[in-house]
Amino acid sequence: MAKPSTYVSSPPFSSSSPVNTPLKRVGTHNGSFHCDEALGCFMIRLTDKFSNRPNYPMQVLEDLDAVLDVGGVYDPSNDRYDHHQKGFEEVFGQGFNTKLSSAGLVYKHFGKEIIAKELQVDEGHPDVHRLFLAVYRNFMEAIDAVDNGINQYDTEKPPRYVNSTHLSSRVGKLNLDWIEPDQSSEKENEAFRQAMTLAGSEFIDVRLFGFHVKSWLPSLSIVMECLSERYDIDPSGEIMVLKQFCPCFLCRMEEEVERKNSWTTLCMEASLVFELEEEMKIEPPIKYVLYEDDRGRGWRVQAVAVSPGRFESRRPLPAQWRGLDEDELSKEAGISGCVFVHMSGFIGGNKSYEGALAMARAALKL
DSSP states (O other): OOOOEEEOOOOTTOSOOOOSSOOOOEEEESSSOOHHHHHHHHHHTTSSTTOSOOOOSOOOGGGOSEEESOSSOEEGGGTEEOOOSTTOOOEEETTEEEEOOHHHHHHHHHHHHHHHHHHTSOTTOHHHHHHHHHHIIIIIHHHHHHHTTOOSSSOOSOOSSOOOOSHHHHHHTTSOOTTOSOOOHHHHHHHHHHHHHHHHHIIIIIIIIIIIIIIIHHHHHHHHHHHHTHHHHOTTSOEEEOSSOOTTTOOOHHHHHHHTOOHHHHSGGGGHHHHHHHHTTOSSOOOEEEEEOTTSSOEEEEEOBSSTTOOSBSSOSOGGGTTOBHHHHHHHHTOTTEEEEOTTSSEEEESSHHHHHHHHHHHHHO
16 A cells, blocks of 8 residues: 555645635655655645645545655656656756756646746746746755755765755754654644745745745846847947846945855856847847946946856956056056956956946957
């Protein structure tokens, strides 16, 4: 007989659940739980197919309408979403190669529906697809990787520190402690429902609406508009000007210099520039981004990285400028108002927009 399942209740985050439909029963394994099945059960309950509440306390797997993280079967046509079986290598696709967990499987098949329902737009709306990819990149993929034991970095060295604050760790801490006197299935199910609430709140309230809808999408619109106006800035089409500060794309200057990093590597959302270049078929690619310092102390000219997550720039600022500042830099560059150029060449500054633009234009020719 199959392992008994733990039943889950509909979460309180979506108000679009159908009524007067046959009850659908979703379950996963009992015992110790992880973030992937907690989040997977939460997400699948947001869909039209599985949005109503179960009405039985226990049942074997074969009788369930959907089974997550147990059973040894991945068969979306029958709503079986396990990832532990031999030979399972399913990935999200669309450029992502991390093996999926049960949460990743649910998201792959139902993510667009869930996002569209929560945004109250049609599933074909372009923002749905953009969010579908962005939420996977910046939230779901880490859950898949942690559950499948995939290291974040290609190294055999032990980590320098322990991080026990990420979502998977916080969900894991909700399991019943071995010294807990009440180890009943009722207490276990209560703990699992708490895990679902935690994971679901992170998914909906923090990641989807708290960040991506409130901040990421508006930033996307700003950057898209600025990219479309690139030829108004310079005939090369390789210089973009951000007309207003975008927290998703720019980091504070001190952090950039201290970490020797750039907005294209320090902010995970800056990868949108690369995606928009592909979507908008921008050629040649952007080499420099100009933006005003967030405290109004001048303008920055920043080199775009070769790809997301890389330190190397497509076209660093000229070597002869690097490490210079103020009058010495202005003299070397032949441009008044220069403030600095970082030693790596990824960023420089000028007191005025005209000066920063002159630096970018000169850098394209050197």
